[in-house]
Amino acid sequence: MGFAAQASVQGGKGPARPDRIAKIRLQFKTFLSEATGFYHDLIMKIRAKYGLPLGYFSEESENRIVMEKDVKKSAEMKKGLISCHRCLIYLGDLARYKGLYGEANSKSREYTAASSYYLQAASLWPSIGNPHHQLAILASYSGDDFLTVYRYFRSLAVDNPCSTARDNLIVAFEKSMLLE
Incomplete structure (x- = not known):
């Protein structure tokens, strides 16, 4: 094994071993x-x-x-x-x-x-938006854009909205616009 290959393995950047994974x-x-x-x-x-x-x-x-x-x-x-x-x-x-x-x-x-x-x-x-935000993330895994947007809106339309829902809603809209 050459010096570069040896350094790569020692630095942890070598090929991953299936048993380790x-x-x-x-x-x-x-x-x-x-x-x-x-x-x-x-x-x-x-x-x-x-x-x-x-x-x-x-x-x-x-x-x-x-x-x-x-x-x-x-x-x-x-x-x-x-x-x-x-x-x-x-x-x-x-x-x-x-x-x-x-x-x-x-x-x-x-x-x-x-x-x-x-x-x-x-x-x-019900006044906390985080559960709906998490449900929006789940909906995004299945590719259900309508449910994703609905859940993000629900997470914002409560007394204590989820702080990241607005940004994620924008990303969801942008993603759906790119798909059309």
Whole structure:
């Protein structure tokens, strides 16, 4: 092996070995599975700490908080719901990554799981735009331009819009204009 080839391999820029790629892929899948388990457990702990029943995640959850007579308990429940909302977004992201980097046969299953987590987050806290932004990203994977644009608009048309949705919406419009 010549000096240039040896330096290239030593610098980490040599040809990738299939066994190394498989090992890294396995480690990444393990990380995704462990992180998913962590967030599922965290949601259960949050629900227990703040007294949120298992069936509490519904479209009426925000209304139930407002109707709660005990203001302090209502504020505590709100903290718990916000924490669960974030966990659902993270779970959706993890499922999306599993779909992106997993085997071909798991993509639709993982995207369905990601969509489910994002929809739960959207119904749990409808005034936050991030879940719709994430759903727009999922829609873009399937090439559904209409749904992508719709979800980006939904992520902007709330009290707390997603900060990157506007830029991504512009990119989606530009992309659809180039395809015509």
